[in-house]
Amino acid sequence: MTSTQPHLKSDSLTCCPLTPPGVGAIAVIALRGDASWSLIRSCVQRPTGPLPEQPQFDRLYFGTFGDERETIDEVILAPRCDRSGALVGVDVSAHGGIRVVERILMTLTDKGAALVSPGECVIQEPQGGHDGWITRIKNAANLQMMRTTTRRAAMFLMNQAEVLPAAYTRIMELSDAGREDDAHAVLQSLVERSDRARHLLVPPRVSVVGPPNAGKSSLINALAGRDHVIVSDIEGTTRDWVTVPAVIEGIELTLVDTAGLRDTPDALEGIAIDRGRVASASSDLRIWVFDRSAQAPADVPAILAGLGDRDIVVANKSDRAASDSWSDILGKSDRPVLAASATQQDGLDEVRRAIVCGLGLDDFDDALPAEFDPERLARISAEYRTNSVSITSLAAKIRNSIVLD
Ligand SMILES: Nc1nc2c(ncn2[C@@H]2O[C@H](COP(=O)(O)OP(=O)(O)OP(=O)(O)O)[C@@H](O)[C@H]2O)c(=O)[nH]1
Numbered sequence: 316m317t318s319t320q321p322h323l324k325s326d327s328l329t330c331c332p333l334t335p336p337g338v339g340a341i342a343v344i345a346l347r348g349d350a351s352w353s354l355i356r357s358c359v360q361r362p363t364g365p366l367p368e369q370p371q372f373d374r375l376y377f378g379t380f381g382d383e384r385e386t387i388d389e390v391i392l393a394p395r396c397d398r399s400g401a402l403v404g405v406d407v408s409a410h411g412g413i414r415v416v417e418r419i420l421m422t423l424t425d426k427g428a429a430l431v432s433p434g435e436c437v438i439q440e441p442q443g444g445h446d447g448w449i450t451r452i453k454n455a456a457n458l459q460m461m462r463t464t465t466r467r468a469a470m471f472l473m474n475q476a477e478v479l480p481a482a483y484t485r486i487m488e489l490s491d492a493g494r495e496d497d498a499h500a501v502l503q504s505l506v507e508r509s510d511r512a513r514h515l516l517v518p519p520r521v522s523v524v525g526p527p528n529a530g531k532s533s534l535i536n537a538l539a540g541r542d543h544v545i546v547s548d549i550e551g552t553t554r555d556w557v558t559v560p561a562v563i564e565g566i567e568l569t570l571v572d573t574a575g576l577r578d579t580p581d582a583l584e585g586i587a588i589d590r591g592r593v594a595s596a597s598s599d600l601r602i603w604v605f606d607r608s609a610q611a612p613a614d615v616p617a618i619l620a621g622l623g624d625r626d627i628v629v630a631n632k633s634d635r636a637a638s639d640s641w642s643d644i645l646g647k648s649d650r651p652v653l654a655a656s657a658t659q660q661d662g663l664d665e666v667r668r669a670i671v672c673g674l675g676l677d678d679f680d681d682a683l684p685a686e687f688d689p690e691r692l693a694r695i696s697a698e699y700r701t702n703s704v705s706i707t708s709l710a711a712k713i714r715n716s717i718v719l720d
């Protein structure tokens with residue numbers, strides 16, 4: 316047995332769903348008890364053959380869950396250990412959906428596991444002891460997983476349950492060994508990744524702004540994959556801003572549709588335009604949509620010149636020829652302008668990519684450590700920033716911030 320292989324611990328067999336019924340893109344089922352791995356081995360086959368007799372607790376296993384008669388779902392298995400390295404159970408991640416979860420639970424209960432409530436399964440893991448903080452982080456990741464709606468967010472949290480405690484331990488070890496600079500480098504990359512990771516857990520707001528009739532609502536419907544908002548060729552169709560949920564590359568977003576920007580004598584429309592401006596100013600990202608087949612509004616060059624990193628520009632209606640004014644602007648513009656057609660679904664992959672890049676998630680590795688708890692992030696960020704005035708060791712500060720919280 317290698318050092319990463321847990322030894323089996325005596326216990327009764329229990330199972331429960333950790334994620335709520337129905338809503339999630341992923342469902343996690345906890346199986347606990349000494350025989351959990353042998354039970355799982357009787358239901359899950361890897362593409363390359365049976366699961367190993369002993370699991371390694373530092374890796375995930377992919378396979379198909381089923382019996383001799385049929386396959387129920389593709390699953391990912393995460394062996395769970397307590398702090399002594401004893402196996403306490405296995406988390407089974409399947410695709411979300413009531414029926415799949417029911418059938419997996421039925422199979423587990425048929426094979427001898429008792430169905431218990433989620434609280435019993437999560438709390439079963441002991442929190443005490445000098446490294447109880449590791450269990451607290453794992454349990455917090457499990458609990459947060461229940462509220463996620465995308466498979467990517469759930470997988471991210473499942474990874475963090477394993478790698479985040481290891482990253483904090485590394486920082487403390489480096490600092491204890493007097494390698495304060497190395498410890499700070501690990502902390503720095505952890506803080507930077509955590510900042511970006513928050514977009515995986517709290518849906519970022521992406522507002523869509525631009526002149527009336529440019530196709531803002533059409534673009535939102537195309538990105539969301541459903542006709543959520545009203546589209547018409549009457550200018551000023553969208554009045555008060557409306558939010559629409561969407562998922563792009565596994566990231567849950569809140570798209571914000573706003574009233575077309577123009578000078579208007581209509582008092583109500585004027586209020587809607589102002590409210591849209593306020594909503595878009597507080598967004599994580601703004602998409603400017605223009606109709607490239609129409610005469611460009613006179614202020615377009617000034618608008619484009621004033622945009623920053625958090626702005627994406629779309630020249631919509633690319634299924635039509637660009638007007639002379641737009642050809643002129645596009646020829647001179649320094650910043651990228653994406654040609655797209657919301658109604659023809661053209662150029663949308665480029666818009667999606669620009670959104671993911673704008674959120675800083677284009678090269679984000681979900682398997683590397685990132686803090687998912689906002690309070691802990693605030694505390695460790697403070698330690699990271701006070702580096703230069705540090706008089707005590709970083710290990711002591713991290714212990715105070717994380718271990719003793
Ligand atoms: N040919 C073409 N027509 C489009 C495209 N996108 C939108 N339209 C049409 O343009 C018109 C206006 O579209 P909307 O999506 O309502 O525009 P909007 O920017 O939300 O307009 P307001 O809500 O009035 O500000 C509708 O008739 C759409 O069908 C496109 O890519 N190509």
Ligand SMILES: [Mg+2]
Binds near residue numbers: 532
């Ligand atoms: Mg609209």
